[in-house]
Amino acid sequence: MHLRCVDCGERHPPALLYACARCGGVLEVAGESGLAAPADPSLRDSMWRDAARLGVLEARHIVSMGEGQTPMRRAPRLEAALPGFRGEIWLKDETRNPSGSFKDRLVSAGLSKALELGARGVVCASSGNAGASTAAYAARAGVPAVIVVPAHTPAGKVTQIAAHGAVLLLVEGHYSRSYDLARGLAERHGFANLTTTFLNPWAVDALKLAGLEIMERLGGVAPDAVLVPTGSGPLVKGVAQGLGLAGAAARLVAVQAAGCAPIVRAFEAGEAAVTAWDMPRTIASGISDPLIGYERDGTYTLRLVRNSGGLAVAVEDDALRRAMRDLARLEGVYAEPTGASPVAALRQMLAAGQLAPEARVVCMITGHGFKDGAAFAEMPARTHRVADPEDLAAVARLCDHALAEKD
Amino acid sequence: MHLRCVDCGERHPPALLYACARCGGVLEVAGESGLAAPADPSLRDSMWRDAARLGVLEARHIVSMGEGQTPMRRAPRLEAALPGFRGEIWLKDETRNPSGSFKDRLVSAGLSKALELGARGVVCASSGNAGASTAAYAARAGVPAVIVVPAHTPAGKVTQIAAHGAVLLLVEGHYSRSYDLARGLAERHGFANLTTTFLNPWAVDALKLAGLEIMERLGGVAPDAVLVPTGSGPLVKGVAQGLGLAGAAARLVAVQAAGCAPIVRAFEAGEAAVTAWDMPRTIASGISDPLIGYERDGTYTLRLVRNSGGLAVAVEDDALRRAMRDLARLEGVYAEPTGASPVAALRQMLAAGQLAPEARVVCMITGHGFKDGAAFAEMPARTHRVADPEDLAAVARLCDHALAEKD
Numbered sequence: 001m002h003l004r005c006v007d008c009g010e011r012h013p014p015a016l017l018y019a020c021a022r023c024g025g026v027l028e029v030a031g032e033s034g035l036a037a038p039a040d041p042s043l044r045d046s047m048w049r050d051a052a053r054l055g056v057l058e059a060r061h062i063v064s065m066g067e068g069q070t071p072m073r074r075a076p077r078l079e080a081a082l083p084g085f086r087g088e089i090w091l092k093d094e095t096r097n098p099s100g101s102f103k104d105r106l107v108s109a110g111l112s113k114a115l116e117l118g119a120r121g122v123v124c125a126s127s128g129n130a131g132a133s134t135a136a137y138a139a140r141a142g143v144p145a146v147i148v149v150p151a152h153t154p155a156g157k158v159t160q161i162a163a164h165g166a167v168l169l170l171v172e173g174h175y176s177r178s179y180d181l182a183r184g185l186a187e188r189h190g191f192a193n194l195t196t197t198f199l200n201p202w203a204v205d206a207l208k209l210a211g212l213e214i215m216e217r218l219g220g221v222a223p224d225a226v227l228v229p230t231g232s233g234p235l236v237k238g239v240a241q242g243l244g245l246a247g248a249a250a251r252l253v254a255v256q257a258a259g260c261a262p263i264v265r266a267f268e269a270g271e272a273a274v275t276a277w278d279m280p281r282t283i284a285s286g287i288s289d290p291l292i293g294y295e296r297d298g299t300y301t302l303r304l305v306r307n308s309g310g311l312a313v314a315v316e317d318d319a320l321r322r323a324m325r326d327l328a329r330l331e332g333v334y335a336e337p338t339g340a341s342p343v344a345a346l347r348q349m350l351a352a353g354q355l356a357p358e359a360r361v362v363c364m365i366t367g368h369g370f371k372d373g374a375a376f377a378e379m380p381a382r383t384h385r386v387a388d389p390e391d392l393a394a395v396a397r398l399c400d401h402a403l404a405e406k407d
Numbered sequence: 408m409h410l411r412c413v414d415c416g417e418r419h420p421p422a423l424l425y426a427c428a429r430c431g432g433v434l435e436v437a438g439e440s441g442l443a444a445p446a447d448p449s450l451r452d453s454m455w456r457d458a459a460r461l462g463v464l465e466a467r468h469i470v471s472m473g474e475g476q477t478p479m480r481r482a483p484r485l486e487a488a489l490p491g492f493r494g495e496i497w498l499k500d501e502t503r504n505p506s507g508s509f510k511d512r513l514v515s516a517g518l519s520k521a522l523e524l525g526a527r528g529v530v531c532a533s534s535g536n537a538g539a540s541t542a543a544y545a546a547r548a549g550v551p552a553v554i555v556v557p558a559h560t561p562a563g564k565v566t567q568i569a570a571h572g573a574v575l576l577l578v579e580g581h582y583s584r585s586y587d588l589a590r591g592l593a594e595r596h597g598f599a600n601l602t603t604t605f606l607n608p609w610a611v612d613a614l615k616l617a618g619l620e621i622m623e624r625l626g627g628v629a630p631d632a633v634l635v636p637t638g639s640g641p642l643v644k645g646v647a648q649g650l651g652l653a654g655a656a657a658r659l660v661a662v663q664a665a666g667c668a669p670i671v672r673a674f675e676a677g678e679a680a681v682t683a684w685d686m687p688r689t690i691a692s693g694i695s696d697p698l699i700g701y702e703r704d705g706t707y708t709l710r711l712v713r714n715s716g717g718l719a720v721a722v723e724d725d726a727l728r729r730a731m732r733d734l735a736r737l738e739g740v741y742a743e744p745t746g747a748s749p750v751a752a753l754r755q756m757l758a759a760g761q762l763a764p765e766a767r768v769v770c771m772i773t774g775h776g777f778k779d780g781a782a783f784a785e786m787p788a789r790t791h792r793v794a795d796p797e798d799l800a801a802v803a804r805l806c807d808h809a810l811a812e813k814d
Contacts, residue, residue: 066503093473099739121810140739156780158790159784169792172794328571332543383576386577395592403551
């Protein structure tokens with residue numbers, strides 16, 4: 001097992017290393033631990049069922065709260081709601097992870113390996129979800145955590161991070177400023193950096209299991225496309241890699257917010273390299289990442305998307321709100337704006353003829369609606385105050401009226 | 408399969424019936440469907456793996472989002488934090504259900520059976536969690552839902568219910584007023600009543616699987632005690648019943664909030680019957696149920712607790728806050744006040760000598776911290792604003808200071 005640069009191919013020893021020492025490129029884990037399947041039922045019911053495929057060498061270093069092995073279901077009412085669609089929509093429900101987002105996969109793997117390599121504390125720059133995950137797992141492991149997030153991070157995420165006792169730094173400005181600060185702090189404190197861009201190869205490595213789970217759930221038949229909410233893009237890589245491990249492939253669709261779409265911009269312009277985005281502006285906090293200073297992450301993701309025959313798609317905030325409503329009202333799935341973005345992209349791609357009406361697609365629902373209640377609280381709802389509950393006839397009339405409303 | 412009165416033993420046909428027609432007592436499901444294990448992997452990964460033990464006769468009526476089969480883990484850091492404790496604490500993490508609480512078990516079973524019995528809509532009175540669950544499952548099934556909650560229900564729960572498109576009625580006053588209104592509306596609209604007191608036997612029946620899961624996880628060796636957050640008490644029954652199905656038993660501890668503790672009051676006074684509570688006042692919204700008009704539910708729960716050799720325990724709001732912190736900061740588990748109440752009770756029972764220091768106990772963590780972010784937001788935290796992230800030395804000093812803080 002070693003680390004390998006995805007750009008120049010250089011090999012590095014299995015350490016806490018965050019970029020290729022030769023060319024500065026993205027590192028990935030090459031090889032597997034071969035660790036025996038854990039005896040502990042709690043681990044067997046988590047992604048650590050496949051511990052052999054991950055980087056941790058000794059089971060005692062594993063920090064787990066039952067992450068991964070998330071449900072994946074058909075979305076029949078959503079399928080029926082998309083004009084002309086005759087295919088299959090599958091929702092890979094990553095909201096069901098311990099802290100409410102797919103970040104738990106990265107953090108469980110990254111923290112476990114960091115502890116194995118001797119780390120005594122962790123730092124994480126985050127738009128909120130990775131920070132909440134890191135704070136929770138660090139609490140479980142009993143190690144100190146410093147979480148760095150943009151000051152405008154949704155309250156639900158900030159409260160969650162603080163609850164787990166982490167030191168929480170709120171930084172003015174966009175995500176890349178938090179990213180830089182976390183790198184500096186990790187170095188100065190000698191803490192492991194669990195920032196969930198492509199920075200930590202041990203963390204990113206675990207996402208391949210999400211791809212494997214998709215293939216297992218579909219009985220080994222690859223989907224036509226997988227739609228992935230995309231900031232810098234580790235989940236795009238994970239899905240591609242997991243499908244590949246199962247001997248399969250699919251079109252990868254990187255979904256970004258129109259207000260922060262550096263990868264989409266490069267894709268549409270036919271550029272080979274991604275350039276940073278100046279002024280992120282979107283309700284999708286989870287993918288609001290301008291990539292300033294680590295544009296190479298985006299370029300790598302762009303390459304993966306192109307190699308798959310897929311595409312990069314930008315969706316407007318209004319389309320995100322509609323997708324959130326669709327998921328919540330048609331399928332009972334409560335997702336934050338970022339988590340609903342694949343559904344927004346799906347509607348748009350169908351309308352634009354970018355997806356065959358009979359396609360079988362998987363949407364990665366990455367984060368829970370609880371994370372950003374404010375985004376829902378402002379939507380129209382059928383909520384009424386009842387001053388006199390004993391006047392049953394009047395309340396029943398109110399109900400009849402509300403039930404008949406189209407909204 | 409039929410319905411049976413737990414008080415007078417009268418048998419009733421398997422219908423949408425909410426109380427014994429003879430004596431008004433609590434009904435339970437007697438018998439099992441014997442339904443074959445479902446072929447659908449999504450169902451096999453849910454509590455419907457045990458469909459044979461539930462009341463639904465045809466798999467096509469099942470409405471599922473992967474509820475049940477929740478993780479159960481040891482809590483080593485919490486164990487170490489309890490003075491003199493030498494036993495085992497297991498957390499049954501019901502926050503991991505689809506809508507974030509154990510109510511999904513009841514609602515999945517209750518809604519599925521209601522649809523099988525011909526219902527075309529559902530009503531649910533709730534302190535928030537059962538309402539959110541009902542709204543989500545009704546959305547998934549495509550049937551109308553009317554949710555009735557107290558006006559002071561935490562914002563996180565209200566937002567969640569509204570997001571799923573349910574008609575939401577906010578009723579002034581305590582929970583029992585919502586309960587009465589829901590009964591009236593269900594009758595008038597001809598909708599099934601999914602209120603998760605002991606009202607709907609098809610819903611309550613599913614909770615026995617939680618007890619079975621506990622026994623499975625412990626390798627068939629019964630715990631000494633199971634601590635259960637308790638409003639009216641269906642989960643107390645479910646745990647007792649599930650343990651019984653596995654040929655086991657444990658002391659059942661009904662945990663209530665000191666500000667709404669009708670069952671504890673009767674238990675401590677040695678009364679045979681529970682009387683209603685006048686003025687509920689607690690941060691634990693999920694168990695703030697005065698039982699006005701359905702005191703028999705409480706009496707039944709009291710009987711179950713006594714028969715098990717267990718007890719009923721009341722915890723103050725400050726103890727709840729401490730338990731929330733303990734769970735979040737020691738074990739990485741983010742639970743709302745009600746969900747943390749077993750941990751508060753555990754500390755109290757140990758101090759009072761009501762539990763052996765070497766006991767093996769299971770805490771039912773019933774609801775997610777997201778449900779009531781406000782309860783966390785007001786706690787002290789190690790959160791700091793960073794105006795100038797480029798002054799790394801200054802930020803590192805701030806971090807050092809924050810990391811050294813005891814809080």
